[in-house]
Amino acid sequence: MTPIKINTPLTKEAVMSLKAGDEVLLTGTIFTARDAAHKRFHDLLSKSGRIPLDLKDAIIYYAGPTPPPPGRPIGSCGPTTSSRMDSFTPELIRLGLRGMIGKGERSAEVKDAIKKNACVYFIATGGIGALLSMKVKSARAILFKELGPEAVYKLEVRDFPLIVGIDQKGKSIYDKKK
Amino acid sequence: MREMDVSKIKDAVRDLFLKANFELRPDVLKAIKSALKKEKNACAIGILRSIIDNAALARKKRIAICQDTGMAVVHIDIGQDVALTGGSLKKAVNDGVKEAYAKGHLRKSVVDDPLLRNNTNTNTPCIIVTDIIDGDRVRIDVSPKGFGSENKSKIKMLKPTASVEEIKDFVVDVVKEAGPDACPPLFLGIGIGGTMETAALSAKKALFLPFDENNKKKHFRDIEKGLIKDINSLGIGPMGLGGSTTVFGINIVENPTHIAGLPVAVNVSCHATRSASKVL
Numbered sequence: 336m337t338p339i340k341i342n343t344p345l346t347k348e349a350v351m352s353l354k355a356g357d358e359v360l361l362t363g364t365i366f367t368a369r370d371a372a373h374k375r376f377h378d379l380l381s382k383s384g385r386i387p388l389d390l391k392d393a394i395i396y397y398a399g400p401t402p403p404p405p406g407r408p409i410g411s412c413g414p415t416t417s418s419r420m421d422s423f424t425p426e427l428i429r430l431g432l433r434g435m436i437g438k439g440e441r442s443a444e445v446k447d448a449i450k451k452n453a454c455v456y457f458i459a460t461g462g463i464g465a466l467l468s469m470k471v472k473s474a475r476a477i478l479f480k481e482l483g484p485e486a487v488y489k490l491e492v493r494d495f496p497l498i499v500g501i502d503q504k505g506k507s508i509y510d511k512k513k
Numbered sequence: 514m515r516e517m518d519v520s521k522i523k524d525a526v527r528d529l530f531l532k533a534n535f536e537l538r539p540d541v542l543k544a545i546k547s548a549l550k551k552e553k554n555a556c557a558i559g560i561l562r563s564i565i566d567n568a569a570l571a572r573k574k575r576i577a578i579c580q581d582t583g584m585a586v587v588h589i590d591i592g593q594d595v596a597l598t599g600g601s602l603k604k605a606v607n608d609g610v611k612e613a614y615a616k617g618h619l620r621k622s623v624v625d626d627p628l629l630r631n632n633t634n635t636n637t638p639c640i641i642v643t644d645i646i647d648g649d650r651v652r653i654d655v656s657p658k659g660f661g662s663e664n665k666s667k668i669k670m671l672k673p674t675a676s677v678e679e680i681k682d683f684v685v686d687v688v689k690e691a692g693p694d695a696c697p698p699l700f701l702g703i704g705i706g707g708t709m710e711t712a713a714l715s716a717k718k719a720l721f722l723p724f725d726e727n728n729k730k731k732h733f734r735d736i737e738k739g740l741i742k743d744i745n746s747l748g749i750g751p752m753g754l755g756g757s758t759t760v761f762g763i764n765i766v767e768n769p770t771h772i773a774g775l776p777v778a779v780n781v782s783c784h785a786t787r788s789a790s791k792v793l
Contacts, residue, residue, distance in 0.1 A: 399622070401580050401618055402620070411579055439692065460560055462567070464567075464579045464580040465576040465577065465578060466563060468576060
């Protein structure tokens, strides 16, 4: 199967054509956020209803990279387990978040939010962070820098290899594997 | 008495963590390559190949194999004829970890308090487990233990009359529940017997043992082999996307236990199971 090339911002139209199991090469801007950053988003939303990041048609990558070795934009950079972010995800989708990248299954609530808002959940291969780091062209911490590896990083990626885990119809790649 | 300056231990700990994070264990790589020969699922084959490519790239470019460079676990067996000099052993080990994680550009993943959760930015404190052994040597085993798999580990206190099948069912359930999250194909360290904490520690120690060797006792060897067969027929496959490779290797460490109990601990470890050892 030839991978489908997609770019950011990730539009609704682009998402509509993706099916669970499709191989994808992603080019553009993505934002890392994992447990602590999600908790901060949630606390900010509860307090003020806003977060300092425009999520419209954006993609969040559940990842906490290693620091860059000399001469590299970033260190090892693979996905972390997505389900830990499940309880925070629907409210981010309501803010316009279009795509997520991680590993593992998602909750029924997340699947539901994906379906209702025409989103997509991508899977990246875990434990091959050195290889994936070669697809990252630049990285900059833009939010919550004090969280170190859990800060929000803005990454520019080129042909980042992904598989569609859950498509906009709510179909999951893991369903057929059971 | 043989005198040993703790700075020697600090240097060894530092070098071992750098090695473990950049160079996949030979027995781990061997298990992946041998699984690749048997795997028939196209997606699984692709993932196994990328795991091998990743290991080669990490070694060559000194980029961490996985971004989860782990909580630093250090097991030290100290010969009773060794006199440690030059200061605190605990400090020396933690300094070795600090140096490795700074020098190697490894991720600092440790928070100071499990509830307040402030990152210490040094990846310390590390976990130190010491044992006193005969002789005048010091053996150090280190593991940067990732938490995607650590989170899926479990312990169960079985009845003393539990059958081998009940033990196996528990282990298989742990793997099923871990599903794609723990980055399969997995390595499993299993501790059987002892008390609750002995079983858990033995499960961790089992992950340090070479996966190309089996338990010396036949009845445990049979459990290891039987479990590998059962788990690989689950169809979970690499990253949970299907295939006949769900577990690469299983090591059991057994201990004497109480008449009333049969503790079984399963320490789940990802395909990037990392550790390194040295005898001083």
